[in-house]
Amino acid sequence: MFRTFFLRLVGLCLSITLLLGWGNPDAQAARLTGKYYEDSMTMIQTLRTVLSEGDPVMNPEEARAEAMEAIQEFSGRYHGQRYDKLQSFTTLRTVFNTLASQYRMSNRPLKPERMERVLMQLDRAEVALRREG
Structure with missing residues (x-):
């Protein structure tokens, strides 16, 4: 008893x-709503904010940690065959891999050419999202 x-x-x-x-x-x-279109747009805006480092409140280490956490959360929710065929998803996954490898391997900021490429890929993902949605 x-x-x-x-x-x-x-x-x-x-x-x-x-x-x-x-x-x-x-x-x-x-942060994630469960709606792929909205969550992807939120991720794009979050990553642009982190990459611009224009937020005076956050220091670069906090911004990187927030980006990594957001990437892990998004990747954990959206995966599998349902999303693999979407151009926006594959482009975002490329951005995630680029940023994650940079943030895990060094504390240095992204090189300008890599930053430009990531921002270009974020633009492509946004265009693809508008087409798909």
Whole structure:
């Protein structure tokens, strides 16, 4: 009887903890809506903001960490055959791979020619999204 009560109490505490954690408006999962078009446009804007580094509030390390987190979240939600055939998805995946490899391997900023290429690919992804959507 005591064991059953204890297990129910632990289960209730765990449930409350999960609900409070998921209900947090500042949680990163709240960034994605589940709608591919909107989430892709949000990603493009986030990456442009991070790459421009025009935000005086964030230092470059925080911006890189935010970009990596956003890339991981987007890649975790959108994958598989359903998206592989979309030009916007393949272009975004190329951008993700470029940025992720740069941010994981060094603390240096992107070279100007690589930055220009990434921004061009973001433009292409945006055009492809408008065509697909």
